[in-house]
Amino acid sequence: xxxxxxxxxxxxxVIYQTDLETVEAINGIDLKINKGKTLGxxxxxxxxxxxxxxxxxxxxxxxxxxxxxxxxxxDRQELLKLSPLExxxxxxxxxxxxxxxxxxxxxxxxxxxxxxxxxxKLHNANLSNDEVDQRVETALSMVGIxxxxxxxxxxxFSGGMKQRVVxxxxxxxxPDLLIADEPTTALDVTIQAxxxxxxxxxxxxxxxxxxxxxxxxxxVAKICDDVAVMYAGQIVESGTVFDLFTGExxxxxxxxxxxxxxxLNTRSNRLKPIQGLMPDPSNLPKGCCFAPRCQHCMDIxxxxxxxxxxxxxxxxxxxxxxxxSAAPAPQEGE
Amino acid sequence: xxxxxTPLIETVNxxxxxxxxxxxxxxxxxxINMKVYSGETIGVVGESGCGKSTLGRTxxxxxxxxxxxxxxxxxxxxxxxxxxxxxxxxDLQIIFQDPYSSIDPRKSVVEVIAEYMxxxxxFPSKSAIYNRAAELMDLVGxxxxxxxxxxxxxxxxxxxxIGIARALSLNxxxxxxxxxVSALDVSIQAQILNLLMxxxxxxxxxxxxxxxxxxVVKHISNKIMxxxxxxxxxxxxxxxxxxxxxxxxxxxxxxxxPEPDISKRDEEFVLIKGEISSPINVKPGxxxxxxxxxxxxxxxxxxxxxxxxxxxxFVACTLCNQEVGK
Numbered sequence: 001x002x003x004x005x006x007x008x009x010x011x012x013x014v015i016y017q018t019d020l021e022t023v024e025a026i027n028g029i030d031l032k033i034n035k036g037k038t039l040g041x042x043x044x045x046x047x048x049x050x051x052x053x054x055x056x057x058x059x060x061x062x063x064x065x066x067x068x069x070x071x072x073x074x075d076r077q078e079l080l081k082l083s084p085l086e087x088x089x090x091x092x093x094x095x096x097x098x099x100x101x102x103x104x105x106x107x108x109x110x111x112x113x114x115x116x117x118x119x120x121k122l123h124n125a126n127l128s129n130d131e132v133d134q135r136v137e138t139a140l141s142m143v144g145i146x147x148x149x150x151x152x153x154x155x156x157f158s159g160g161m162k163q164r165v166v167x168x169x170x171x172x173x174x175p176d177l178l179i180a181d182e183p184t185t186a187l188d189v190t191i192q193a194x195x196x197x198x199x200x201x202x203x204x205x206x207x208x209x210x211x212x213x214x215x216x217x218x219x220v221a222k223i224c225d226d227v228a229v230m231y232a233g234q235i236v237e238s239g240t241v242f243d244l245f246t247g248e249x250x251x252x253x254x255x256x257x258x259x260x261x262x263x264l265n266t267r268s269n270r271l272k273p274i275q276g277l278m279p280d281p282s283n284l285p286k287g288c289c290f291a292p293r294c295q296h297c298m299d300i301x302x303x304x305x306x307x308x309x310x311x312x313x314x315x316x317x318x319x320x321x322x323x324x325s326a327a328p329a330p331q332e333g334e
Numbered sequence: 335x336x337x338x339x340t341p342l343i344e345t346v347n348x349x350x351x352x353x354x355x356x357x358x359x360x361x362x363x364x365x366i367n368m369k370v371y372s373g374e375t376i377g378v379v380g381e382s383g384c385g386k387s388t389l390g391r392t393x394x395x396x397x398x399x400x401x402x403x404x405x406x407x408x409x410x411x412x413x414x415x416x417x418x419x420x421x422x423x424x425d426l427q428i429i430f431q432d433p434y435s436s437i438d439p440r441k442s443v444v445e446v447i448a449e450y451m452x453x454x455x456x457f458p459s460k461s462a463i464y465n466r467a468a469e470l471m472d473l474v475g476x477x478x479x480x481x482x483x484x485x486x487x488x489x490x491x492x493x494x495x496i497g498i499a500r501a502l503s504l505n506x507x508x509x510x511x512x513x514x515v516s517a518l519d520v521s522i523q524a525q526i527l528n529l530l531m532x533x534x535x536x537x538x539x540x541x542x543x544x545x546x547x548x549x550v551v552k553h554i555s556n557k558i559m560x561x562x563x564x565x566x567x568x569x570x571x572x573x574x575x576x577x578x579x580x581x582x583x584x585x586x587x588x589x590x591x592p593e594p595d596i597s598k599r600d601e602e603f604v605l606i607k608g609e610i611s612s613p614i615n616v617k618p619g620x621x622x623x624x625x626x627x628x629x630x631x632x633x634x635x636x637x638x639x640x641x642x643x644x645x646x647x648f649v650a651c652t653l654c655n656q657e658v659g660k
Binding site for chain 2: 045158159160188191192194196215217218220221222241246258259260261264270271272273275277
């Protein structure tokens with residue numbers, strides 16, 4: 001059972017510390033990704049999605065970012081215990097990352113070929129130049145770019161093409177885990193559709209597992225097998241896509257996210273947005289983090305952190321469902 | 335729409351061509367005819383670079399058009415002198431996309447909102463202006479305690495509310511909303527959309543809503559215009575466009591939206607090949623021809639006219655020409 005997991009994060013806590021304040025970015029999250037599966041990590045700006053990704057890559061800003069506790073197991077290795085040198089062998093080779101903005105994640109003064117070759121050479125020192133070149137060309141044609149364009153610079157490519165280059169770079173070492181941080185947010189819908197279909201096809205062909213960070217539930221429905229919804233540094237709901245989209249129970253925050261999206265099928269005059277704003281991560285509420293915005297807020301929500309309610313594959317972090325949980329809850333249940 | 339009424343805003347063959355170095359012409363807006371009636375919301379959709387923002391700004395003459403006419407209440411405002419135009423600016427306002435760069439960071443919230451009222455000098459006293467600014471803050475749902483805050487202290491949703499309050503300060507009739515929710519998170523986006531729709535009802539506003547997000551545009555608009563490379567390729571009532579899209583580009587655009595609906599998980603996107611081509615020195619013919627699956631020799635050589643194929647449903651496509659005769 002354990003061996004099916006490619007990534008297993010346990011009780012991860014991350015803070016950003018400056019002289020002025022301490023920001024609690026991630027407050028004890030658990031995440032699991034099965035081999036060959038795609039996990040969607042959904043949430044709004046500031047929920048801690050990118051911090052999660054950076055923690056896995058061990059790329060948190062050195063001065064301010066601190067991992068307080070937790071374990072990140074990646075295929076029998078504990079990433080947080082690796083030395084910087086060992087980590088470099090994993091990063092880019094076995095775990096690769098695609099960043100949100102293709103315009104800024106490419107080096108403007110290096111040709112596309114040099115940038116892809118850099119990743120190959122770093123992890124395969126014994127390859128000859130010809131072999132490296134060959135792999136660059138295969139990588140480019142894999143993402144639908146003519147290999148003849150390899151000597152061009154990033155500014156000669158359009159936004160969608162740049163994102164393809166970034167994806168080629170990430171996949172060139174055939175990683176076991178691909179972290180995609182909002183890979184299509186900067187792209188137009190028709191280009192987004194092209195890139196999403198390409199990612200899905202490549203993922204299935206190479207068999208990588210994937211962590212897909214997004215704020216778009218539509219992308220989750222199309223691409224992901226499992227989902228985790230993040231809010232104020234916590235996973236408030238997780239499960240398979242079917243648990244989330246068709247399950248009977250839904251965390252009030254997830255429900256709010258669904259209600260905020262204008263539907264294409266029904267004609268409604270008003271949306272039902274979530275009131276208010278995400279709490280300040282340097283000053284989180286004592287009880288449930290979502291309580292100040294929640295329609296179903298009860299006394300217990302304000303005073304006590306909710307415990308995780310587990311029902312098969314579906315987990316919820318909410319007092320509303322505590323009664324029905326089979327797991328021992330602090331409240332008296334049936 | 336009854337033809338007896340004068341449209342609030344009408345454009346006649348409106349063009350904006352930008353001259354580039356070396357004399358090449360960039361066709362940003364290439365002959366747009368549209369009518370917006372009072373109280374309507376027209377949505378303008380298209381991908382980046384299709385000219386939708388330029389269109390919005392050209393209508394307000396924030397960018398001077400190259401040729402064509404802009405009519406406001408039936409009066410041609412294309413050639414108005416700047417003094418006269420300034421008078422009209424009270425009626426014609428704009429809300430910008432980026433709530434971070436469209437607000438002066440060195441002015442406090444109330445100063446930003448009051449700025450236009452000071453410029454246009456329509457109020458008897460300073461205190462009247464600040465009273466009105468406070469009312470506007472209530473109207474857009476900004477707590478009055480933020481009046482003396484600076485924009486950097488506020489989040490994107492609140493900043494966008496400042497932009498909306500500022501646009502409303504002179505009681506405009508027509509507002510161009512240039513991607514007002516694109517920079518916001520979904521839950522905040524929904525709050526702002528609700529606010530804009532409520533304001534339209536309460537104050538009788540007419541919007542031109544420019545966006546790339548089709549689900550947003552369907553939600554808020556009565557009528558939708560789809561743009562591609564400076565041209566309108568299809569225009570119809572919102573429901574009609576979504577249930578019966580005719581232009582191949584509109585179809586592709588609609589099918590490319592990932593819907594948050596698990597039952598559509600295995601539905602494939604209708605992918606269109608390639609990317610938007612260059613708007614520089616375009617040749618006559620359908621702008622979409624290079625990416626279109628149904629392209630024929632009829633599509634190139636001459637521009638394709640917008641034809642009314644059903645009531646109030648206009649399409650510019652050679653495939654739909656036959657249906658006109660029916």
